[in-house]
Amino acid sequence: MGGPGDSSIGPAPAAPDRAALEVLRLRRAELRGSMGALERALAEPVPIGHGRWAGRVNVALVELSADLREHIAVTEGESGLHRDLLATTPRLSGAVARLDREHVQIRGLVDDLLARTSAPPYEVDRIRRLGTALLGVLVGHRQRGSDLIYEAYAFDLGGET
Numbered sequence: 001m002g003g004p005g006d007s008s009i010g011p012a013p014a015a016p017d018r019a020a021l022e023v024l025r026l027r028r029a030e031l032r033g034s035m036g037a038l039e040r041a042l043a044e045p046v047p048i049g050h051g052r053w054a055g056r057v058n059v060a061l062v063e064l065s066a067d068l069r070e071h072i073a074v075t076e077g078e079s080g081l082h083r084d085l086l087a088t089t090p091r092l093s094g095a096v097a098r099l100d101r102e103h104v105q106i107r108g109l110v111d112d113l114l115a116r117t118s119a120p121p122y123e124v125d126r127i128r129r130l131g132t133a134l135l136g137v138l139v140g141h142r143q144r145g146s147d148l149i150y151e152a153y154a155f156d157l158g159g160e161t
Contacts, residue, residue, distance in 0.1 A: 058117035
């Protein structure tokens with residue numbers, strides 16, 4: 001059984017726009033960095049007075065939110081990667097639609113956590129649970145996005161640290 005690009009299972013991958021893929025790789029690394037910052041903030045011990053801890057989590061969420069907006073612009077924007085994929089590789093439309101739906105879900109999770117960390121009362125255990133769940137959703141989303149790019153272009157985005 002062949003892999004991506006094997007003509008026995010379908011057409012050869014479309015020629016990728018390397019510059020666009022490099023921008024995506026950069027945004028992916030930035031998003032991973034902000035995910036790490038959120039993970040560290042959530043794991044910090046809660047000092048007396050939850051406001052300081054919640055403030056740190058909120059700062060990490062603000063960074064994550066900005067990186068997520070950029071990621072969505074690069075993938076869903078007018079000249080975004082998803083539009084290009086739909087034009088060149090329509091067989092991947094289901095995977096593209098799933099990633100786009102996940103963007104809405106992730107955006108909602110981030111917005112909810114931003115609200116929960118913006119003003120008291122700070123429900124530390126709930127914020128940690130929701131934040132950890134958000135990180136899990138993001139990890140899966142990034143994996144599916146990487147798989148999609150590889151399937152379309154046989155291009156490895158990498159698992160940057």
